[in-house]
Amino acid sequence: MTVIPETDTTDAGAGPPRADPPLVGIEDLDELWFQVSGTLCNLACSHCFISCHPGNRAFGFLGLGDVKRRLEEARRLGVKEYYFTGGEPFLNREMVPILEETLRHGPASVLTNGTVFRDATAADLARIAKESRYSLEVRVSIDGYDASMNDPLRGDGTWEAAMRGVEVLVSHGLLPIVTIVQTWPDEETLRVLDRFRDTLRLRGYARPRIKVLPTLRIGMEASRTRGYLPHERVTPEMLEGYDAGQLLCSHSRIVTDRGVAVCPILIEAPGAHLGLGLEEALRPFAITHAACTTCYQHGAICTNLGAGGAGRDR
Amino acid sequence: MNGAAPRSSARDEAAAGEGRGVLALRLPPSRLALLGGVYSNHIALAGAIADARRRGAQALFCLGDLGAFGPHPALVFPILRENGVVTLAGNYDDSLARGLDDCRCGYTDPRDNHFARLSYRYTFERTPAEEKRWLGALPRQVRIETGGRRLLLCHGSPRRMNEFLWESATPDAFLEKLFREHDCDALAVTHTGIKWRRELPGGLFVNVGVLGRPENDGTPRVWYTILDVHPDGSIEPTFVPVEYDHAALAREMRAEGLPDEFVETIETGWWTTCLEVLPSKERMRAKW
Numbered sequence: 001m002t003v004i005p006e007t008d009t010t011d012a013g014a015g016p017p018r019a020d021p022p023l024v025g026i027e028d029l030d031e032l033w034f035q036v037s038g039t040l041c042n043l044a045c046s047h048c049f050i051s052c053h054p055g056n057r058a059f060g061f062l063g064l065g066d067v068k069r070r071l072e073e074a075r076r077l078g079v080k081e082y083y084f085t086g087g088e089p090f091l092n093r094e095m096v097p098i099l100e101e102t103l104r105h106g107p108a109s110v111l112t113n114g115t116v117f118r119d120a121t122a123a124d125l126a127r128i129a130k131e132s133r134y135s136l137e138v139r140v141s142i143d144g145y146d147a148s149m150n151d152p153l154r155g156d157g158t159w160e161a162a163m164r165g166v167e168v169l170v171s172h173g174l175l176p177i178v179t180i181v182q183t184w185p186d187e188e189t190l191r192v193l194d195r196f197r198d199t200l201r202l203r204g205y206a207r208p209r210i211k212v213l214p215t216l217r218i219g220m221e222a223s224r225t226r227g228y229l230p231h232e233r234v235t236p237e238m239l240e241g242y243d244a245g246q247l248l249c250s251h252s253r254i255v256t257d258r259g260v261a262v263c264p265i266l267i268e269a270p271g272a273h274l275g276l277g278l279e280e281a282l283r284p285f286a287i288t289h290a291a292c293t294t295c296y297q298h299g300a301i302c303t304n305l306g307a308g309g310a311g312r313d314r
Numbered sequence: 315m316n317g318a319a320p321r322s323s324a325r326d327e328a329a330a331g332e333g334r335g336v337l338a339l340r341l342p343p344s345r346l347a348l349l350g351g352v353y354s355n356h357i358a359l360a361g362a363i364a365d366a367r368r369r370g371a372q373a374l375f376c377l378g379d380l381g382a383f384g385p386h387p388a389l390v391f392p393i394l395r396e397n398g399v400v401t402l403a404g405n406y407d408d409s410l411a412r413g414l415d416d417c418r419c420g421y422t423d424p425r426d427n428h429f430a431r432l433s434y435r436y437t438f439e440r441t442p443a444e445e446k447r448w449l450g451a452l453p454r455q456v457r458i459e460t461g462g463r464r465l466l467l468c469h470g471s472p473r474r475m476n477e478f479l480w481e482s483a484t485p486d487a488f489l490e491k492l493f494r495e496h497d498c499d500a501l502a503v504t505h506t507g508i509k510w511r512r513e514l515p516g517g518l519f520v521n522v523g524v525l526g527r528p529e530n531d532g533t534p535r536v537w538y539t540i541l542d543v544h545p546d547g548s549i550e551p552t553f554v555p556v557e558y559d560h561a562a563l564a565r566e567m568r569a570e571g572l573p574d575e576f577v578e579t580i581e582t583g584w585w586t587t588c589l590e591v592l593p594s595k596e597r598m599r600a601k602w
Contacts (some may be wrong), residue, residue: 028473028491068380079485107593108487135482135593175594189424207602209590212422245474305420305478305591 021286022236024249028078029282030072031303033254033264036062036098037086043113045144045154047181049291050268052087059087059267060257061264064101065095070255071105073278081303084110085254085264091118096124109304111179114140114165115158126172137304138176139211143183145196153183158187163203170205177209178306193208214298216291217267228290238296247292248300249285253278264302265291316510335454337400343461346541347371350504351404353526354384354437355536356393361558362525362538363397368508369540369554375456377504378404378469380449381416381437383526385566391445401453404505405476408447410441411450421590427562429587432573457498462547466498470505479503479521482595493517494509500549502541507585508596509537509553520551528583530592530600534560535583 009082038059041052082102089095089110089204102108107115117125129136140162144150147159154162169176178200184192192211200208217228244250248263259273269289274281287296295301325541338568352359352445377400381387394401417434421427430576434590441449454475456467471477472492476601489512499517523529523537535555542550546593560580567577575586584601590599 075485075487078485078488080488082483106488107483129594133482134485135480135595137594173598175597193424207597208595210423211590303421303592 019235021288022234022239023236023284024239024244024247024287025284026079026250026282027245028251029077029278030125030251031072031083031248032074032079032278033083033085033252033302034062034070034098035059035086035254035256035261035264035267036067036089036095037085037092038062038257039087040091041086041088041117042091042115043088043155046065046287047153047215049265053174054088060128061092061094062098062257064097064257065104066255066257067098068101070278071102074301075105077278077282080106082106082108083264083303085107086111088113088116090121094167096128097119099125100132103128103134103136105134107134108139109139111139111141112165113154113158114142114162114169114176117165117168119168122168122172122174125169126174128172136174138169138174139179139304140169140176141179141181142166144180145192145199149183153181166200166205167203175207175209176205177211179211179213181215183215197264211304213301216295228293232290232293234287234292234296242296246299247287247295248302249287249292249295252300252303253281263295265295335403336400337453337456338457339400339458341373341458341543342373343543343545345370346458346543347374347376348502348520348522348539348541349376349399349525350509350522350538351382351406351507351524351526352376352390353379353382354387354390354391354526355526355558355563356384357560357563358525358536358556358558358598359390359393362536362554362556363393363399365554365556366538366540372397373541375467376401377467377502377522378402378475378583379406379504379524379526380404381410381441382406382433383407383572384563384580385570385572387437387441388445391448400456401452402456402469403422403449403454403475406434406437407449407452408475409544410438411446411452411575413446419588419591420476421588423590426588426590429573429575433576436570436572461543461545462550463500463543463549464498465500465502465541465543465549466496466592467502469503471503472496472498472501476505478505478506478591479519480508480593480596481512481521483593484512484519486514489514489519490516492519502539506591511551511553518549518551523553525556526586527579530585530596531583532601533583534581567595 037050039056044053052233083120099108142162143153150159204268254264259276262272262285380390409417428521459463469475492514502520507524511520522539525536528534535557538554540552564577564580578586
C-alpha cells in the first residue's frame with residue numbers, strides 16, 4: 001500500500017497533467033536516504049523545502065530497527081552511499097546508533113542544522129567515524145557568513161548556535177561540510193565563499209569545507225520568494241540529449257515512515273511515494289513536479305558531490 | 315556554482331561506443347604493470363615504465379587521463395607508444411578528443427572549477443590534433459583473460475569513466491555488484507589519485523594510483539601497480555613508489571606559467587586544489 005500525503009506544498013501553480021509525462025528510470029540505487037526524524041525540526045526556516053517545523057509531525061521518526069531492515073535490503077542492491085535527513089536528524093535519540101550501524105555497511109552523511117547536539121554527541125560521532133573504515137560526513141546548514149545573512153532565513157540566534165555546533169565538531173577532529181543556500185547573485189559567489197571561509201577559520205575551523213546549494217522554490221520557500229511558474233516544468237523534449245543520470249531520481253530513493261519515496265525533496269508530493277519496499281520503489285518516475293526543474297538545471301545537488309562528482313555524465 | 319543546466323549527450327555517446335570501446339585480450343599468467351593517471355607528468359611516466367621493465371613486467375597498461383595538471387601534454391604520447399603501453403581512455407582524454415568545454419570532473423566549488431578550467435584550457439591548446447584523434451580511438455575498457463581470471467581495466471568505474479571510487483566511500487556490497495554486473499573477478503581503476511585495494515569473495519579490487527601527482531601524503535613520490543597473475547589463478551597486487559625528478563617537473567611547470575598551487579603539490583606532496591571531492595577520511599589525512 002502506498003500512502004499519499006494529504007497536502008501538496010511542492011507544486012503550487014502546476015498546470016494540468018500531461019498525457020506524456022517525462023519518465024525517468026532508475027539504473028542503480030546508488031544513494032539511499034532516510035527521513036530519519038520525519039518532518040520534525042527545532043527550527044522553522046523560511047526557505048525550508050518541505051515545511052518542517054517544531055509542530056510538524058506529518059512524517060514520523062525512523063527507529064534503529066527500521067534502518068537496520070532497510071540496510072539489509074540496500075546491501076542486496078549494492079547501494080553506494082547513505083544519507084540521513086529530516087527535519088533535524090539529531091532530534092532522533094537513536095541517531096548515533098543509527099549512524100554507527102550504517103557505517104558498518106558504507107559511507108554515511110547526516111544533514112543537520114547544527115544547533116541541537118552537545119559535546120557528548122560530537123564525541124560519539126568522532127568515535128564512530130574513527131572506528132569505521134567508511135567516511136562519516138556531517139553536513140551543517142548555515143546560510144550566511146554572519147547572523148544578519150543567516151538569521152532572517154533560519155531564525156534569531158541560529159547562526160551563532162550553528163557556528164558553535166561547527167566548533168564542537170571540529171574540536172573533536174571532524175571536518176563538517178557547511179552547506180549554504182545561494183541567496184546572492186552568481187557574480188558574488190567567490191566573495192561570499194571567501195568571507196565565509198575566513199569566518200570559519202576565525203572560529204577554529206582551519207580547513208573549512210563549504211558546499212553551495214541552489215534554492216528550491218517549493219515548501220516554505222515558495223511563499224518567501226515565489227513558487228515555480230506553470231511553464232517552469234521539465235518536458236519530454238527537454239530530456240532529449242540530456243543525461244538523465246544528472247537527476248537524483250535516476251539513482252536515489254528515500255525511506256520514510258510511510259514507505260519509500262522518490263527523493264528527499266518530494267516526500268510531501270502526491271505520486272512521489274512509490275512503495276513499501278526498496279525494490280518495489282525502483283520504477284520509473286514522472287518528473288512533472290516543480291522541484292524537478294531545479295534538479296534538471298543544477299544536477300543532483302542533494303548528494304555530497306553533486307551530479308558530476310558522483311560520476312554522472314559518462 | 316554552475317548555474318547552467320548540465321546538458322550533455324556524453325553518456326548516450328558513451329553507451330553507443332561501448333561495444334567498440336572494449337579491447338579483449340588473452341594473456342598467460344604473468345607480471346603486468348598498471349599505470350594510472352599521467353596528467354602530463356612525462357618524467358614520472360618514463361621512470362615508471364623503466365622501473366616496471368626492470369621488475370620484469372611483461373605487459374604494460376595505462377588506465378587513462380594522459381593530460382591535465384602538468385606541462386607539455388604532447389610529450390607523453392610518444393613515450394606510451396614507443397614502449398607499447400596499452401592505453402585506455404579517461405575522462406580527460408574523452409573530453410579532449412571530443413572537444414568538450416571542460417574535463418567533466420564535476421566540481422561545484424568555484425575555486426576548484428577555476429583551476430580545473432585553467433588546466434583544461436592549457437592542455438587542450440597544447441595537445442596536437444592528431445593526438446586528440448588518437449585519444450578518440452582509445453578503448454574505454456580492457457578485458458583480460460589470464461590464469462583463469464577475468465580482469466577488467468577501466469578509468470573510473472565500469473559504469474562511468476568519471477566515477478570516483480574512494481576507499482572510504484565504496485562499500486563492499488557495491489564492489490560485489492560491480493563484479494557481478496560487469497563479468498569480472500578482478501577490477502582495476504584509477505581516477506581518484508589515491509591507491510587502495512580490497513579483496514572480497516567476488517573478486518579483487520585495485521585502484522592503481524596515479525603517476526601525475528603525489529597522493530596527498532606529504533611526499534613527492536607517485537605510484538603505480540604491479541599485478542602478478544600466478545598460474546593457480548591467484549592475483550597479487552603490489553603498489554610501487556616512483557621517485558622521479560620532481561624538481562625538474564616543477565621547473566617546467568613554472569616556465570609554462572602553470573599555477574603556483576599545482577607546482578606546490580608536485581614539490582610538497584600535498585594537494586592544494588580539487589579537494590572538494592575527497593571524502594572525510596581521505597581529507598583528514600591531508601594537510602589542506
